[in-house]
Amino acid sequence: MNKAHHCPLNYTMNLIGTKWKPLILFHLLEGGLRSGVLQKKILGISNKMFTQTVRQLEDDGLITRKVYPVVPPKVEYQLSARGQSLEAILRALDQWGLEDCKS
Amino acid sequence: MNKAHHCPLNYTMNLIGTKWKPLILFHLLEGGLRSGVLQKKILGISNKMFTQTVRQLEDDGLITRKVYPVVPPKVEYQLSARGQSLEAILRALDQWGLEDCKS
DNA sequence: GCAATAACTTACTGAAAAGTAGTATAGTTA
DNA sequence: TAACTATACTACTTTTCAGTAAGTTATTGC
Numbered sequence: 001m002n003k004a005h006h007c008p009l010n011y012t013m014n015l016i017g018t019k020w021k022p023l024i025l026f027h028l029l030e031g032g033l034r035s036g037v038l039q040k041k042i043l044g045i046s047n048k049m050f051t052q053t054v055r056q057l058e059d060d061g062l063i064t065r066k067v068y069p070v071v072p073p074k075v076e077y078q079l080s081a082r083g084q085s086l087e088a089i090l091r092a093l094d095q096w097g098l099e100d101c102k103s
Numbered sequence: 104m105n106k107a108h109h110c111p112l113n114y115t116m117n118l119i120g121t122k123w124k125p126l127i128l129f130h131l132l133e134g135g136l137r138s139g140v141l142q143k144k145i146l147g148i149s150n151k152m153f154t155q156t157v158r159q160l161e162d163d164g165l166i167t168r169k170v171y172p173v174v175p176p177k178v179e180y181q182l183s184a185r186g187q188s189l190e191a192i193l194r195a196l197d198q199w200g201l202e203d204c205k206s
Numbered sequence: 207g208c209a210a211t212a213a214c215t216t217a218c219t220g221a222a223a224a225g226t227a228g229t230a231t232a233g234t235t236a
Numbered sequence: 237t238a239a240c241t242a243t244a245c246t247a248c249t250t251t252t253c254a255g256t257a258a259g260t261t262a263t264t265g266c
Contacts, residue, residue, distance in 0.1 A: 006146045008200030009129050009193065015203075017120055019253085026112050035213060043109045046255055051214060071263040072212040082203070089195050090112065096192060097111030100118075100185070122224085139242060149225055154244055174233040175242040 015060055016086065020045055020053045025062060025083055026090045032066075032078030062086070118163055119189070123148055123156045128165060128186055129193045135169075135181030165189070 016022055020042065027033070027041045039050045054077055057063045062083035068074040119125055123145065130136070130144045142153045157180055160166045165186035171177040 009125055009197040011204055012196045012200035013125055022112055022116055075213060089199060092192050092195060093115045094112040097115035101114050152224060
C-alpha cells in the first residue's frame with residue numbers, strides 16, 4: 001500500500017482500474033500463458049502497452065513472470081495468489097457486462 | 104452498447120473503469136445525495152472532475168439527476184436501476200481492497 | 207554469414223485525462 | 237446594494253496514456 005486512501009475501493013482501483021489490467025488478469029484465470037499467446041488473446045493491445053501492463057501487474061504482485069533462458073526467449077505469466085483472489089471480481093465484472101449489454 | 108467488444112469485461116470497464124466513477128457510484132449506494140454533499144465525500148476530486156464524471160454517469164444511465172428550481176440551486180443524484188445493479192461489484196471491489204491492504 | 211525468431215525496450219509523437227482558476231446564475235439575507 | 241449561496245461551465249495548462257516504428261538480444265537453420 002503505497003498511498004493513503006480514504007476508501008478501500010480507491011485502493012483497488014489504483015491497482016486494477018485501467019483499460020488493460022483486468023483483461024490481462026481475466027485471460028490468465030484459466031492458467032499461465034506464454035507471453036506471445038497471452039498478448040494475442042488481448043485484441044487491440046499494442047506491444048508496448050502489453051509489456052508495460054504486465055510489468056506493472058508483476059510489480060504489484062498480481063502476476064508472476066517466469067523466464068526460460070533459451071533462444072528465442074520464452075516467458076510465461078501466471079496469476080499469483082494475490083491475483084487469483086480477484087477471480088470472483090473479474091468474473092462478476094465480465095458477467096455484469098454480458099447481462100447489461102443485452103439491454 | 105456503442106462499441107464492439109471481444110469480451111464483456113471490456114464493455115464493463117469502458118463504463119466504469121476510471122479513477123472516479125466507481126467512487127461516486129459507491130457513495131451513492133446508501134441513497135441519493137445532494138451534489139455538494141456527494142462531492143465532499145469524494146476526497147481529492149476537483150470540482151471539474153466531479154461535474155464531468157456525474158455527467159458521464161448520467162449519460163450512461165447509471166445515475167439520475169434531479170434539479171430543484173430554487174436559488175441557490177439544489178441538485179440531487181441517485182443510482183438508477185442500472186447503477187444499483189453494480190452494487191455487488193462495488194462492494195466486492197471495496198472489500199477486496201480492505202482485505203488486500205492488510206498484507 | 208545472414209535471416210528468422212520471441213520478448214522486450216526505447217524514442218518520438220499525438221490524444222486523452224485531469225487540475226487550476228475564474229465566471230455565471232439569481233434569489234435571499236444583512 | 238452588496239455579499240452569500242450551491243451548482244456548473246469555461247479556458248488554460250499540466251500530466252498521463254497510448255500508438256508507431258525502430259532497435260536489441262543470442263541462437264538456430266539455411
